Amino acid sequence: MAELSINGATIEIEASPDTPLLYVLTDELLLQGPRFGCGLAQCGSCSVLVDGVETRACITPIETLTGKNITTLEGITQYYAAQTGLPRASINPLQDALIEEQAIQCGYCYNGMIIKGTELLLDNPEPSDTEIRRAMNGHLCRCGTYPKILSAIKKASQKMLAGVEQNTIPADEESV
Ligand code: FES
Ligand code: FES
Known part of the structure; x- marks a missing residue:
């Protein structure tokens, strides 16, 4: 039995320590964001953030993740809001x-595009086309x-720089 911190919650995991995180997320926790693509760290469809760094869940055993903060697609909006201090939005x-x-x-x-793109924009709020291509290359x-996708990342950069948060949930409508 292992304990993992996923999207801000501490969760007990039954899988053996050498199980790749992706299988725990999809098969044990039934999350639908991370996806199995290649299983070889080649495509990025399984990506999560581990302590803010994009990580390929298909090749990462859960025994290496003790004490680390894992963010999946399901938690990326909350993570983004926490990192920027901007109001929590629906997306x-x-x-x-x-x-x-x-x-x-x-x-x-x-x-993978959301996970990696969010990591990029939090690290480099106004990336050049070359920087976007380099970051998203994998x-x-x-x-x-x-x-x-490149256009969307540039548009997102402008939204972030302007502090624009569309679809913001009014505070009195937020769920806990
Ligand atoms: S499934 Fe392709 S990188 Fe993990
Ligand atoms: S793989 Fe179909 S939209 Fe990217």
């Missing part, structure tokens, strides 16, 4: 921009929407 600016740009087709890469989109 973060990158999710908002991806929708506005209609950047996602089948959606299989969506998890995230594969089989639908080939890369130009729109």
Whole structure:
């Protein structure tokens, strides 16, 4: 039995210590954000943040994650709000921009694009095209929407810089 901190909650895990985190997230916790793509750390569809750093859950045994903070797609909006001090919104600016740009087709890469894109924008709020391409290089989109994903990240950057939070939930409507 292991204990993991996932999206701000401490959770007891029954899987053996050498189990890759992805299987725990999908099979034991039934989360639908992280996805199995290659299983070889090559595509990014399984990505999570571990202490704020994008990590491939498909090759990361849970025994290496004790005492670390894991953020999945399900917790990324809360994580973004905590890191920026901005009001909690229903979606973060990158999710908002991806929708506005209609950047996602089948959606299989969506998890990794959000996780990596959020890490990038928190680390570098105004990345150049080259910096975006370099950061997102390990995230594969089989639908080939890369130009729109790049546009969405640039749009999200402008939203963040302007402090714009669309779809903000009024404080009195927030759930705990
Ligand atoms: S499934 Fe983990 S990187 Fe592809
Ligand atoms: S939208 Fe289909 S894999 Fe990226």
